[in-house]
Amino acid sequence: MSEYIVEMKHITKRFPGIVANDDVSIGIKKGEIFALLGENGAGKSTLMSMLSGMYEPDEGEIYIRGEKVQISSPNHAANLNIGMVHQHFKLVEDYTITENIILGIEPIKKFAGLFPYVGIRGANRKIEELSKKFGLEVDPTKKIADLTVSMQQRVEILKVLYREAEILIFDEPTAVLTPQEIDFLLAIIEGLRNSGKTIILITHKLEEIKRVADRCAVLNKGKLIDVLDVETTSVNLMAQLMVGREVNFESEKTPAQFKEEVLKVEQLTVKNEDGFEVVKDVSFTIHSGEIFAIAGVADNGQVEIADAIAGLIKASGGKIFLNGQDITNDSIRNRTESGISYIPEDRQKFGLFLDFDLSTNLGSKQYYKKPFSNKGILNKQEFDQFGTQLIEKYDIRSGQGIKTQVRSMSGGNQQKAIIAREIELQSPLMIFVQPTRGVDIGAIENIHRMMIEQRDQGKAILLVSLELDEIMNVADTIGVIYNGQLQKVASSDSLTTNEVGEYMMGAKHE
């Protein structure tokens, strides 16, 4: 037997118009944390989907524990003790945690030895035990719809553990988490490894690799570049190998030149569906030529501020002015027209029509006006031209260009499409919520550069991010939010990362 628990040999996988994996060979040792690194669309998810039975390779062989296998379905993968936690979760919203976990392998009991029923109670107990054992506390009787993203992720992890996975694949698990949740998850992952499981971790965050991974494979445009020993490789080298050029972690930035006031938020209050005030009496202004960032721990009201400005939710109190005009009660469309671009937090739910093609999605904020349509008739050619331009300009990679169905695009490229569409609106106010989530480091650098470029062209930018590094890197002004209230608003030069962190935790306020 070889030293590898998983071996993929000469794997090639083609999709229409693209070679997603090109002759990739990797071996993974039992009990290690093996990281996969690569740009958006490099083929990481695809490679791992072949291990988890979602796709079958066009060429090449897979060996599990030294035996050649053809993994034809996720069930088959589960039988081989392989489980994958996907980039975009696959859970049934209306089902409870237990129901989701046992879906497909329900423990069938017989009532009075005759009438079959699903042994939910036993399953509940087993799940509770599992969650205790691995530190993934959940209440098995809760519905998915009522869970936060990080809780949903725990369910996904429990789902594969329940199926007795020994080889666990995590596809960008930290992209949707807050820094605190990331710490927690990485600890869980290390715990899993220490209990003898083999972990494959896809991530764009080099420091995470540095922290937990043993080895790391780098993919570029479908090809395997190298397999590195993490301990002895610098973060810079990893980045360079992955992007194929040197990466600047710090954005270059000239001092900001504030001009006229673009956005003015006055005593904004927002209530959530339960009538609970999630934004309380928040006031701030953003000028032309300014990047204003809201820093804070997740769910402290920052997304609601963005939603309220863009009109997705109603303000229950206060006023919002754009270029001096009161837009508090305007429709979403009117706000877009008055000059707001909005990159939403949840790209698949709000940002995209997954079943439409790329050019339609790129034109979806302008379809109703010239030149995209004239007197109510759409001009398809214009959509195509516009789409082709944007793909070029923003380096959006996909199999079939503008005709690609967005659902089939890699996560990071979906994000790039939204950013392209919104920047192209050339709105005086641009709202970026978590713009670099799930995006590779090369692209992050580009996005930051573009934000600064837009600022220099006189746009006002509102950035909402959970990543303090990102905020410290690009923001001119920082507003720290805690519990729905702005704790502190100050120029970024006057604040240290530590100070911002303290305000974020509510430990310090003015």
Added chain:
Amino acid sequence: MSKDNKKTSLRYRLLWPIRNEKWQPITIPVASILFSFIVAAIVILLLGKNPIQAFYNLFQGAGIFPKATYAGYKSMLTDFLSLLDAMTPLVFASLAVAVALRAGLFNIGVSGQMLFSGFIATIIVGYSGLDAFVAKPLVLLIGMIAGGLMGGLVGWLKYKFNIHEVVTTIMLNYIAQYVISFFIHNYYIDPVSRQSKYITEAARLTLVNFEFANLKMDIPLGFILAIAVAIFVKFLLDKTVVGFEIKAVGSNRDAAKYTGIKVGSNMILAMIISGGLAGLAGVTYYLGDFASIQPKVLTSLGFDSIAVALLGNSHPIGIIFSSFLISIIDQGSTYMSSQAGIRQEIASVIIGLILLFSACGAYVKHKVSRLKEKEVDRKDSES
């Protein structure tokens, strides 16, 4: 191993007609149709009859193939015109279902909307004695408005109170059925037929017993309109801003809202259009061939249209073809049963099978693409 190879290859080769993904929206329904006829043939064989004969009779009855003999004033042409007459409301009704589906709404109240618009047009125009040139367009207009209003109500209830359209359409079906039946019984009943009194010829959308070349035929005036409307609906959905918004709402409501599309108004609009189309189905049905309304009965055509729309991939042009086919089987069944001695219900069995198989379309598609991948695999490994 090599034997196994050959076997799969054969299976793969057998699937060649439905392998090309680009053509699958057409090839898969066609394959399901063929397949259902094969299964029906087996059933007929088991009954001890000749399936070829039976199918031939089916098409004869529908006016596609000539019959051996014709009654006076009848010919293949008159049969074919009756077929188009029966097909007309089905096209409208299926379009109604399709438009709603594209907006992510399930209009199962087509029957009720048909009845309502047919009734309103009947009492306003049907007994009025208006001139044909005024009466006929007026019937169409009233049908459209009445159906549109009823559909719009469903959309509005959904928008305003978030009541699911399936619930409202079912309830409205009952309400229409019984309220209208009350009015017919009390005000418009024909004591002999126990149906509503016949409407004037001028108001009818089918020219009955039109004499030409020694034939007496029924000319469905609405048929050309049905085709034109189907093309218009296609244009609306594919090429216009209105269609874009409707499809966007149907595809992802949250994203539509975020884009600035008014989700509520678009759902109402889609239901108005859907209802309006159902209204056209209603008037071409009740004020066409029948010229009268049977109280307390909802036509099954409104429900069949759901299946016909699905068979046509909710695509307006596809719907023309699927309506044509389903109407053939429906229309030809009487002749088939009289000639071949097979019960008429076999026709329903065939329709049922077609719908069943086409409903499996997505699964077939999935299977085919899987098989295709494997085939590519093997070719690579062989070479």
